[in-house]
Amino acid sequence: MTGDNAQRNELGDFLKARRAELRPQSVGLPDGDRPRRVPGLRREEVAHLASISTDYYTRLEQGSLPASAHVLAALSHALRLDEDQRSYLYGLAGKSVARPRRRSAQRVRPQWQRLLDQLTESPAMVLGRYMDVLAWNSLAAALITDFSAIPVNQRNYVRLAFLDPTVRNLFDDWETTARTCVAFLRMEAAHSPTDSRLAALVGELSVQDADFRQWWASHDVASKTSGTKLLHHPVAGDLTVDWEILTSAGDPEQQLMVMTADPGSTAHRALSSLISGSAPGPSAANTGSGSVASRAQRPQRTVSVIPRTQTGTQ
Template identity: 65%
Template sequence: MNRDAHLNELGEFLRARRAELSPRTVGLPDSGTPRRVPGLRREEVAQLAAISTDFYTRLEQGRIQASAPVLAALARVLHLNDDQRDYLFGLAGKDRKRSRRRMLQKVQPQLQRLLDDLTATPAIVMGRRMDILAWNALAAALVTDFGRIPEKHRNYVRLVFTDPAMRTLYSDWETVARTCAAQLRMEAAKYPDDPRLTALVGELSVQDPQFRQWWAAHDVATLSVGTKMLHHPVAGDLTLDWDTLTASTDPDQQLVIWTAEVGTPTHDGLRILASWAADHPMAASDST
């Protein structure tokens, strides 16, 4: 993505966030009269950010760049959360490291050893663009047999949107899928020149109208923590907490684990699944 494309994306992001706010939300008087378009007007955003309306208009049109202080003011006015603020600054090229040539990612040996030791806890390692770099046997039993997916297609977002089984596995598939699209957009801000990521977005936009709609919403999120509810054909209904650990040797690799409190039906379900997986082996990943 070149400089102009980045500026256009920044403008679209600002417009999307502006449309989500009402005058009352930001402390402005609401006349009660209908507005031609939803959200705040450009002049209202400019007023609250202490910049000229002309400057803000050109910023939304992708015609100019903004300084870090202006971006900080806009983030405050638009009530951006931490993820959205990071995304905004990333698009503007502020506080970002110079991009360097990226080699093909392989799971870090330390993470692979940890995966091999996690026999009672489903876990995977995700890399750039949410590619699945490695997994253990219980993760394969819980989600899908990752080893059967060609390596170039072994991507979590792609799996969620293109595998029909994911729509029945996740009890609230729409929330999971929408979050995936938001996390992928954060990846796009980090790696705007990644041709594989661009191709993935294009593929999913053509194949799935919901992905296309959610991608256009410009929502962003990071891979951190949460809870997922699954309806598994073997283990039954599961409520799993998930968390991520970032590899210090490669910050672009994150270990994602699913756990359940001891004594809960979900914990018992994982034990049943582990026993089933022992009788129906699916290969864990191998870094060798």
């Protein structure tokens, strides 16, 4: 047996051992009706979690194929490897470990903050990397949710759409909205595939939501531009809003989303009622600031606004 073949067999043995330690429930998978002949995950389940074919994964375990760095990263995540196990896996494959990049926390640009403060008749917010909500005005809080009550590390638009149980009842078409969220996130992931913030967000959503896991694996992508959404708001009732995304020339990773309604329309009157029913106050940025009076009068249920947009396959 050659050295390369022996190393590939050792890699296969390592993969088998690691999947044997995992249970379907621990990675967000159902047990299934078929009895398990061996403990742990099946090959097809690992392949599904890593977004590769079962045949490809099987050949990796059998030592008949080399593994690329991209596949090793996917398998490390799928098998929940710790740092030492990840380094060992890469070493067996003859690859250097791609360390996740740590990027500095984003702060809203002062220009965006001033614009938010001056937008008093239209809900608006600033979205950062991976659709983190960096800042918002009072009307966006009244329409969507009290962002200041959400911990900063959970203040993410995609996360809200999937993990807040009230959101699904507020969307007229939750599935289209949620799939579009995933397509936006997948598009942004192409720019920083090893960012630790992205890895944590995708990992959390993959474990906690089967729909996210399936749609993330489909690799559909889309860019944020503009759209229309029908919302079922618990206070303002049904309203259709249009929204536009404006990208900052000074920082392309920050985008302003502004929501509007046709003057004189039911939605416009509904937004006006939210304005009159909410105490005006300064916008709250990523520090969680905001007036107590404004927070006390905001609806406590969550709404998310995402446009319908065309998606393609990466």
